[in-house]
Amino acid sequence: MSLVGTRNPPRILIAGAGIGGLTTALSLHAAGLRDVRIVEACPNLRAVGAGINLQPAAVRELTELGLGQALDACAVATGRLEFHHRYGGLIWSEPRGRDAGYHWPQYSVHRAALQELLLAAVRERLGPQALSTGRRLLRYEHADRTAGSREAAPAGVLAFLDGESEPIACDLLIGADGINSAVRATMYPDEGPPLRNGISMWRGVTEAPPFLDARTMVIIGCNARVKAVVYPVTRPGPDGRCLLNWVVEARTADDPSADDPRGGADWDRSVPADEVLAHLGGWRSDFLDLHAVVSAAPLIGRYPMIDRDPLPTWRDGRAVLLGDAAHPVYPTGSNGASQAIVDARVLAWALARHDVEQALARYEATRLPQTTRVLGAHRRLEPDPVLRQVEALAPDGFRDIRHVLPDDRLDDMRSCTRQVTGTDATALNERSSWSVTA
Numbered sequence: 001m002s003l004v005g006t007r008n009p010p011r012i013l014i015a016g017a018g019i020g021g022l023t024t025a026l027s028l029h030a031a032g033l034r035d036v037r038i039v040e041a042c043p044n045l046r047a048v049g050a051g052i053n054l055q056p057a058a059v060r061e062l063t064e065l066g067l068g069q070a071l072d073a074c075a076v077a078t079g080r081l082e083f084h085h086r087y088g089g090l091i092w093s094e095p096r097g098r099d100a101g102y103h104w105p106q107y108s109v110h111r112a113a114l115q116e117l118l119l120a121a122v123r124e125r126l127g128p129q130a131l132s133t134g135r136r137l138l139r140y141e142h143a144d145r146t147a148g149s150r151e152a153a154p155a156g157v158l159a160f161l162d163g164e165s166e167p168i169a170c171d172l173l174i175g176a177d178g179i180n181s182a183v184r185a186t187m188y189p190d191e192g193p194p195l196r197n198g199i200s201m202w203r204g205v206t207e208a209p210p211f212l213d214a215r216t217m218v219i220i221g222c223n224a225r226v227k228a229v230v231y232p233v234t235r236p237g238p239d240g241r242c243l244l245n246w247v248v249e250a251r252t253a254d255d256p257s258a259d260d261p262r263g264g265a266d267w268d269r270s271v272p273a274d275e276v277l278a279h280l281g282g283w284r285s286d287f288l289d290l291h292a293v294v295s296a297a298p299l300i301g302r303y304p305m306i307d308r309d310p311l312p313t314w315r316d317g318r319a320v321l322l323g324d325a326a327h328p329v330y331p332t333g334s335n336g337a338s339q340a341i342v343d344a345r346v347l348a349w350a351l352a353r354h355d356v357e358q359a360l361a362r363y364e365a366t367r368l369p370q371t372t373r374v375l376g377a378h379r380r381l382e383p384d385p386v387l388r389q390v391e392a393l394a395p396d397g398f399r400d401i402r403h404v405l406p407d408d409r410l411d412d413m414r415s416c417t418r419q420v421t422g423t424d425a426t427a428l429n430e431r432s433s434w435s436v437t438a
Contacts, residue, residue: 010171010356013159014038015137015183017045019111020323020340021176022118026065027348029125031436036126039161039168041136041177045119049111050203050301051233051245053078053217056102057423058338061345063104064435070117075109076232076242079215081417083387086221087397088285091390092383092413096217101425108217110205110233110243114337136162139186140173142317157318172356173319174347176340179308181325187316194306194328197379199223201305201331202276203247204297205233210242211288217334218288222387226250226279228290246293247331249305250279270299305330307379310372315360322347327371329378333420339374343367349434374420383416 012028014021017040028036054062054075062071079099083091097106122131143156158167175183179194210232212218217231227249234243273295280291294300307328314321323340346366350359386409394404401410418424 009033009035010351011156011169012036012172012174013157013168013170014174014176015159015181016040016175016177016323016325017042017119017131017133018176018178018323018340019115019118019337020325020344021174022115022122023062023065023341024174024176024322024344024347025122025126025130026118027061027344028351030065031348031352033348033351034126036130037168037170038122038131039135039137039159040131040133041162043134045115045133049115050205050247051108051231051243052111052114052337053231053334054107054109054114054341055335055338055421055423056097056104056106056425057421057428058341059097059104059107060428061341061434064345064433065121067117067121070121071107071109071114072105074113074117074234075107076215076235077105078108078217078231079213080217082212082216082218083383083413084218084220084285085390085394085397086226086283088287089394089398089401091387091401092410094414094417101429103425103429108231108233108245110245111337113233135164137177137182138162139182140319141167143169171318172351174322175319175325176322176344177325179306179324179328181321183319184311184321184325187319187321188311191308194308196304196306197330198251199249199305200252200302201247201249202271202294202300202302203245204294204300206244206246206293206297207241208244208293208296209240210236210244214242220283220285220290222391223249223251223332223381223384224388224391227384227387228280228283230288230290230293244293246290246297248276248279248294269301271302273297273300275302276300305332307375310375311368314364314368318356318360320347320360320363326368327375329371329375330381332381332384333374333378335374335378335421338421339371343371345434349436352436377416377419382420383413386410386412386416 017038078096081096082093138160141158143158156171157173160167175181219229221227230246232242233245236242276294314326322343347363350362398404
């Protein structure tokens with residue numbers, strides 16, 4: 001039975017105002033569910049973080065939410081993905097987004113710009129009262145298990161917030177509160193902190209001249225040694241410069257955040273560029289001065305590469321997980337934010353057509369197996385096995401990759417990149433819409 005238009009529509013509380021939480025609020029509103037509130041721990045939603053990629057599957061969903069033009073105005077439509085040896089040789093190149101046959105582009109965008117776009121849409125469509133900041137969720141309880149009488153209210157959730165004596169009662173609690181989710185910790189109290197794989201990541205955003213065609217993402221090196229990822233998140237301005245997002249990954253013995261149980265990055269603390277440059281000795285390229293890009297970054301954050309094991313279920317009564325709270329993945333596939341956006345749309349679509357219990361079951365049955373497969377591909381660091389083979393066979397570089405690996409081995413790169421994105425053009429283009437029509 002659809003919940004839209006019922007006499008008592010469900011009261012929905014979303015924990016977290018990140019990309020997943022904001023997209024969920026917009027999706028529920030578009031589906032006709034209007035009693036939606038968001039609580040966010042951060043008192044001021046500041047422009048922090050670095051660049052992210054939105055795969056065509058996510059861009060389709062944001063476009064169908066009416067945000068396509070606004071997204072295009074603040075992002076770069078990625079046209080190609082290239083893998084290079086640390087001495088510059090081209091290993092593999094493939095088209096991306098519309099150039100790869102999708103009906104929707106792939107975008108590279110600054111995380112802060114995307115969050116501001118979503119936040120403005122939430123305030124416009126749901127009203128400013130829909131979002132409360134500085135309200136950190138601590139835990140939840142099931143209302144029917146705490147009422148203590150036979151005349152208890154219908155099954156629901158009590159959400160307890162830091163510093164507040166009275167909980168918020170709701171019919172559905174959506175945990176979109178990130179890798180250190182309090183909702184997940186309530187469901188799985190013995191899980192412990194995020195899992196580390198020993199790779200440290202240094203990230204920054206630098207104003208610099210564009211490289212190649214100003215629409216290409218490059219991946220240089222491999223995780224067997226050191227790996228770098230660079231791509232533009234803005235178009236070139238009148239001065240011919242743009243913002244380049246970059247990340248350098250290396251296995252290190254020291255980890256300054258090892259004692260931090262939350263395992264996150266502190267974007268208010270910058271590490272010196274020399275700490276990053278020490279891993280790039282001898283690197284060279286005729287299209288990108290990576291050393292100069294790193295040296296010119298105004299802020300460099302360092303954090304570990306972390307994730308969590310897949311869960312058997314994302315549901316606990318009327319509480320459910322979404323995005324990084326449900327399935328955090330390594331950023332190696334440029335797919336974490338995209339998966340959260342798809343989660344949001346599937347959940348809203350299900351809630352618009354079924355009662356809460358049925359909707360949550362359908363949402364989980366659709367998304368949990370898919371995201372578990374994506375998580376596995378990310379853990380294998382796809383397509384790093386091929387890149388490691390190139391490094392082993394040609395440690396000093398090469399002129400032509402075909403002298404290093406046969407074509408059939410290189411073709412493995414295409415299947416690897418498809419595994420970490422979790423979809424292909426034909427499947428996405430032919431799938432019916434998750435938009436709710438009256």
